[in-house]
Amino acid sequence: MRDLLCGIDVGTNGVKAMLFDAAGGVKGEGRAEYPTAHPAPGWAEQLPEDWWTALCRATRRMIESSGAEPGRVGGIAVSAQAPTLIALDGDGEPVRPALIWMDRRADREAERVGRSLEAAGLHALTGNRPDSFYVAAKILWLKEREPDRFRRTRRFLQINGYLGYRLSGRFSLDTVHAGLLQLRAWPGGSWIPELMALCGVESGQFPDVSAPHEIVGEVSERASVDCGLEVGTPVLAGTVDGAAAAIEAGAVLPGAAAEMTGTSTVLLMPNAGAATEPSFIAMPHAVPGAYLLLGAMSSTGASLRWFRDELGAEAVASARARGIDPYEALAEEAAASPPGSNGVLFLPYMMGERSPLWNSNARGLFFGMTLGTKRSDLVRSILEGTAYALRHNVEVARTAGVTLSELRSVGGGSRSPLWCQIKADVLGVPVHVPSSAGGAPFGDAVLVSMALGRCPDVPGYLARAVRIARSHLPNPAHRALYDERYRLFRELYEAVRGVFDRSAEAERDGRRQT
Amino acid sequence: MSTYILSHDIGTTGDKATLFSSEGKLVAKAFSAYPTYYPKAGWAEQDALDYWGAFCAATRELLDSSGCAPGEIAAVSFSGHMMAALPIDRSLEPVRRAIIWADQRASLEASELAERVGPARAYRITGHRLSASYSAAKMLWIRENEPELFDRAAKFVQPKDFLALRLTGRVSTDFSDASGTNLLDLSSWRWSEEILEAAGLRAELLPELLEATDLAGRILAEPARECGLLAGTPVVIGGGDGACATYGAGVAAEGDAYLCLGTSTWIACASGRPLIDPEERTFTFALFRKGLYMPTGTMQAGGGSLQWLKEVFSGGGAPYDALEQEAAATPPGSEGLLFLPYLMGERSPWWNPDARGCFIGLSMVHARRHLLRAVMEGVAYNMRTIADAFAEQGLRFASYRIMGGGSRSAAWRQIFADVLERPVTPLDFAEEATSVGAAIAGGVGVGLFRSLPEACRIVRLGQACEPDEPSLPVYRRRYAAFLSAYRSLVPVFPMLARDEP
Structure with missing residues (x-):
């Protein structure tokens, strides 16, 4: 009876693994952390082995806390901080520590990536502006600054792809992460020869691209010993953490955006038209046919x-x-x-x-x-x-054709009714605060449910599963002010x-x- | 032997009476408060009879506490807040409450008068911009709005003048106080016929002009009984509080300058000529004697900015004194944080009522100590703009004296020395300077001191604070940033003012 769903989120600071039942109820949870190294200003590195160790510790704690037989786990989906430069040699070993999303060392390479196409071509072709955030610039950095390691690299992965490989022995790359490589035509198209040539890579160095809810392998005997999950448990392609969090917030259909406020604020704007805007990050959503425009504010x-x-x-x-x-x-x-x-x-x-x-x-x-x-x-x-800064983002998104008729508010900031009310008043749209269902791992579990054919209608399922704890309607009396x-x-x-x-x-x- | 000088400082909150010996030693102090009435927003009034009541109470208290006999008082002298309109009738009784310096009701009258005289012309004649702050516009407001009261007025005087006339029966004022009315011609040392004519005011409405060291008269029998002093005691008219503070800082010769860090914060100096700034950033008062001027730049919220920050800090965290130590240890330039000290708009140098206070350049490295240091630096930068305006007109100072409550902070003194790039020297009587100045006028008036410069020797100085060379480049950079920040925000301030309730 494989009735439970496992969602695992690999964040900037640690892993959170959670087990859900079919109705979305939490059955178990485990966490583990790992360090980030900053060898130079603007550099940020993590060790793939640390992710794997943390994942295993988290899944074991999850199973233990649930009291459930591992055999009840119907599938595993991993969402991750993104994007990341992970370079593996022919033996599947990393050639160097991974460069995580916040690593800014490839600023100059990003400018070169931007110049490699005709004027304004990069944004039009890849959906995103040149930035060292994306993988292409980081690969170019590796090629230029560490040519020996670059030559030894057989394969480039993302974090969920790497962990999927450790779990199942199979390589994978999901559509959402693929969009953040900045090597492929937007939306979801083919490899771009000029950029591949500039970075000195071939499509064969990347796994085939799969939908996030596709099953790409199953837990191997060796992995089972480490992580405590049963041999043969299906492993999904997985997705980017923001996309999984958007699912959890109920931000799937166009018009229903979500904002996650902790230290910073991430604004997730689902859309059907593959909208792009140089101020934002464009990527496919984790559910088929939908796209996400993502705005990231720094210090809210x-x-x-x-x-x-x-x-x-x-x-x-x-x-x-x-x-x-x-x-x-x-x-x-x-x-x-x-x-x-x-x-x-x-x-x-x-x-x-x-x-x-x-x-x-x-x-x-x-x-x-x-x-x-x-x-x-x-x-x-x-x-x-x-709230004004949030509205600024929303107004820029509107010029890119993204509609926003309501806002879901999640994260620590959503606990303040006053802050939510101010956001509703300033934005002029209702702000709904869903009861937390567990964050990104819940979104991962929805993907597992889809993979197992148990969730044919994702928006419908979310409308039932995501309960709204509080709603804040804009107060017309404050509008003009x-x-x-x-x-x-x-x-x-x-x-x-x-x-x-x-x-x-x-x-x-x-x-x-x- | 009559050897004491009784100095009365008629301040905004009350009368501060101080007894000085003929050697300039402070013997005793007494204070008697009176209320300020705010009948409407922007209005501020005081009752002149309260001045008299406070004068009598403080005098009696001082005589009691010091054991000084009334016969030992050689002179009574005054300092007073300026720019008021206080009408008195033929029997020398107040016609209405005094409209005091803080009152802004007469803005319409001020702009009408400016239109008739011409703003540049008025600045050239009086040394001041024509504004609602000064007596002339307030007199016109009374004429427009309270014609019956105006008709009953025989003279308009200043707060300290009211006490002198109460004591002696003679109606007079001195040049320094007169220079805060917008009606004194600074070059002829007479009431300006040109402005009086433009305003339609009769010259008879204004009191006789004296030098601050002149005798207004001697105390009459009846007031002597009321206040406890002897009839016949000499009354010296004294000066406006600005001029008194200047002598109280020992600033009597051309080239001497000082900073005052009180609620009101200014730079002033002594000069042989009025300072006519083409941009009208500064203004000029008269000093005690004909021919000596006091060019001044006053900012609205210098000490006030720090008071405000203390209020914002209150209710938690480290005590203020400890915080000041931390601020002193914070690097010059506050690690990139700037404060624009325009919490009440600004007079010198910008004359922009719409300006507002700002913290600019805030980042995660900034703590409370940075906010505090940024406020101290912001006030110093604004004072630097005033000092630069003086320098452009040829008034350069080798050093500054510093007084007022804020001057007790060693950290702030060092910041002023570094930002102004001049030594800064505190006074021993940092908060009694106006009283000292009034005593100087009184002592010279009755011959206890031979001359003003000699009298100024009673002013005692503390240890000079020298500019710290290594810090100067940082402050120069940050001062440039301060100016550029203000200029960038000039178009935005009025948009904010429009929204305010």
Whole structure:
């Protein structure tokens, strides 16, 4: 009786393995962590062996905590941080540590990738702008800087593909990860000869591309000993973590976008038209026929955490005394300030900004303070400023043809009703907060269900399985005010971006002098 | 022997009475508060009879606490807040409450007057922009809105003048206070006929002009009984609080300059000529005597910015003094964080009521100590723009004295020395400078001191703080960033002002 579904998410910091029943109920869970090495500024490396060890530890804990027989597991799907440069030699051994998504060492190579096609050609052809985030630039770096290792490389994989190989001995590459290589025609087409030539690779060095819910192998005897799953358990191609998280949030059909706010905010915008926009990351969705446009903001929750640590001592003490979350006390403080924060505006670019600005020189700004400005105005301005930045992303997406009629809010930020209400008011769409079903592993489990033929109608299934815990409808009374403040927010950034650029330049000059 | 000088500083919150010996030693202090009324937003009024009540209470308290006999008081002298409109009738009684410096109701009258006189012309005559802050516009407001009260007014005086006339029966003012009315001609040292004519005001409405060291008169019998002083005690008219602070800083000779870091924050100096800045960034008051001027640049929220930040910090975390230590240990330039100190809009140098406070360049490395240091640096950068405006007009200073509550912070003094690139020297009586200045006027007036420069020797200085050479390049870069940040935001400020409630 293979009635249970196993979803495994391999994130930036660790592995989370979960077991679900057919109705989406959690039956078991296991976690394990691994380190990231930063050998030089901007570099970020992890060891494939660490992923495998962590996965095995997590699946064993998952099985143990469930009390279920491993034989009940109907299939395994792995979602992963993406994209990654994993280069294997002829024996299937990594030629070097993997370069994970946050590794920025290939900036110059990314420019070369961008120049290799006719003007504006890269975005049109691959759906994405040149950036060291994508795999092509990282391969080019390997080719140029570590030619010996490059020559020994037989195969390039993604994390789920590597772990699928460790589980089943079979190589695989899913459609979603394939879209982030920046070597293939968008959407989901063929290898692009000019880029393959530039990077010095051939299509034979990549596994065949499979749909995320395709079964690509089964657990081998050797793997079974390590991971505790039964020999013969089906292994799926799997997907990118953002796509799995979008499924869990119910963001599958066009119009129903999701935002995940933790330290940063990821905006996931499903669409049917394979939309692209240079400000965003375009990739296929994990469910057939759908696509995702993904916006990534840098320091939303991080700005609020900064405020808590530097100016929130009173709220933290009050929260401790009352046994509540410090963020709840901060939200109470913010609620003492009216919409518009009594004139204070905050630009939430404390770590620079990714989508939609892509400006690493940008910084945070509190604007419009008077002698009457209180701490409550400052903290509310952070909640509002991050909502304006979210709206900025949504407006850019609209120009790319992405519709957004409602927003699903997940992650730590969604726990604040005030923040969700501000987002609803600023964006002018309902914000729904689903009860957490377990994050990306739930999305992986849905893929397993599809693979086993138990979920013919994914949107229908999600409509039943994803319960909405809270809904926030836009308050029409605040509409005009927030529209005006949003326009000011945009003007403010345009007015000061030159200051940010010059400060960054002066800082670099200053460092050179000293 | 009559050897004490009784100095009364008529401040915004109350009367600070101070007793100085003829050697300039501070013997005793007393304070008596009075209320400020805010009948509407932007209005601010005080009752002149409260001044008198406070004067009597503080004087009696001072005599009691010091054991000084009334016969030992050689002179009573004044410092007072300026720019008020206080109408008195023929019997020298107040016609209405004084409309004080903080009151902004007369903006319409100010712009009408500016239109008639011509703004540049008015600046050239009076040393000040024509604005709602000064007495002239407030007098016109009373004429427009309270014609019956205006008709009853025989004279318009300043707060300290009211006390002098109460004591002596003679209505007068001094040049320094008169230079805050928008009505004094700084080159002829007379009330400006040109502006009076444009305003349609009779010259008889204004009091007789004295030098600050002149005797206003002697105390009459009845007021003597009320306040506890002897009839016949000499009353020296004294000066406006700005001029008094200047002498209190020991600044009496051309080329001397100082910073005042109080609620109001300014740079001022002594000069033999008014400073007529083509951009009108600074303004000029008269000092105690004819021929000596006080070019000044005042920012709205210098010390106020720090007070505000303390309020934002309150309720948790490290105590403020510990935080100041940390701020002192934070690198110059606050690791990229900038503060624009425009929490109340700004006067000098920008004269932009729409400007607002900003923290710019915030990143995850910044902690509370950076915010605090950025505020101190931001105020110093703004003062630097004022110092630069002086320098462009040929007024360069070798060093500054520094006073006011903020001057007690060693960290802030060092920041000023580094940003202004000049030594900065604190005063011993950092917060009593206006009282010292009034005592100097009184002492010179009755001959206890031979001259103003000699009297200024009673001002004692602390240890000078020298600019720290290695820090200067960083501050120069950040000052350039400060200017560019302000200029970038100039078009955005009015959009915000439009939205404010």
